[in-house]
Every structure is written in structure tokens, then in C-alpha cells.
Amino acid sequence: MGIRRIAAAVIGAALLYWGYRQFGWPGVAAVAGGLVLWMLLHFTRLMTVMQRAARRPIGHVDSAVMLNSRLHAGLPLVGVIGLARALGELMSSEGEQPEVYRWTDPGGASVQARFAHGKLLDWGFQRPEADAPTER
Template sequence: MQFKKYLVPLGCAALLVVAHRASGWPGVAAVGGGLLMWLLLHVTRLMTVLKRAAHRPIGHVDSAVMLNAKLKPGVTLMHVIAMTRALGERISDEGAEPEVYRWTDNGLSTVQAEFNHGKLVRWQLTRPDPEATPPVPDPTSPAP
């Protein structure tokens, strides 16, 4: 499983070698420009997701039930942050594997997600007892 992190750099290097053999340095410049554009697209997506998450409270999601329905095994933490538009509240210790994060909605329903090497392994939806606690009002919604 660890060999996957070497595939992209090896593939990029192979593309550059093939471009050099096919058309020399102009081919390397063309392929290098394409690879740079690909890298910039990924960095732009990362920055956009984090910019949206910066304006939301940590660990908040609009609907924990909808998040639970959208989650699939193997999605990345960045994909989950993009779906929730908020950083998850870290439950696990810093640097510990697996990483555990929690998102909570206004009704105090929570989704606790476990990530192993950045990929979603399992998650659990927890809903509060309806008689135990009243729901917390949404601070962003207009007052009645």
C-alpha cells in the first residue's frame, strides 16, 4: 500500500523522459508546463476548500444525517472537509493513527469519522435522545 505514494512522482518523471526522447527540450518544457498546471489546479482546489472551511466553526455541519448519508469508505479527509465546509473537531491525539474527527449539527447529532492514512475507514452517526436535551437554535438563522 505504501508504493502508491511513489506512483505519481515516478509517472511524472517517466512523462518527462518520454517527452525528452520524443522531441528534446521543447517536449520537456511542454510536459513540464502541463504538470505544473496540474499541480496548480490541485493547490487551488486545496486553498478554496480551506478558505471555505475557515469561515465556519470547527466541527460544525449543517446536517449530520445528510453527511452520514454522503460518506463513503476511502474518501480523503480533504473531500470530507469540502463536503462539510468545516474542519472537523479532532478527537484523537495529535499525530496518532487512526485520526478521528467529529462534526456536530444544531440538533446535537454527531458524525464521528475515522481516517487511516488520510482515507475514511469508518464513521458513526450518533443522535441525541429527543427527551433529554432541547435542540440548540442556529445562530445564523434569522430570529422569528
């Protein structure tokens, strides 16, 4: 369990305690309602991203150049899937860390990204090999 999850649980418990101390059981109900709303917003965002990705072929992106320009270190895998609007093609062995995914556009350009524990470490952009010029 990551430090962020532990911190979120501790903050949630502290908010529930604060609600009880300030307003009694109605305060607990109000804080619990706010926490449930927050969790539902995140769940809805995740489901929207995954529904969009389900409609596209795995590893396909409209423009690898645009995807490359919008990436930054630390971006979660769900965020990259949302930008690409497609699941990435898994290039590493399943369960291996770091995970490597690739997205390719119709022109043959691709973005290959490495993720450690769901966070973007680094990425590379590769253009298709230019065909040899023909003599006339």
C-alpha cells in the same frame, strides 16, 4: 512516502523522458508545463476547501444526516472537510492513529469519523437523545 506519491513521481519522470525523446527540449517544456498545471489545479482545490472551512466553526456542519449519507470508505480527509465545509473536532489524541473527528449539526446530531493516514476507515451517525415525554 506512500506508493501513490512514488508512482506519481515515476510517471512524471517517464513523461519528461518521453517528451525529450519525441520532441527534444520543447517536448520537455510542454510536459513540464502540463505537470505544473496539474499540481496547481490540486493546490487550488486544496486552498478553496480550506478557505471555506476557515469561515465555519470547528466541528460544525449544516446537516449531519446529509454528511453521513455522502461518506464512503477511502474518502480522503480533505474530501470530508469539503463535504462538511468545516474542519472536524479532533476527538483522539494528537498524532495518534487512527484519527477521530466529529462534526455536529445545530439539532445535536453528529457524525464521528475515523481516519488512518488521511483516508476514511469508518464513521458513525448519532442522533441526539430524545427528551423524556412530559405528562399533561
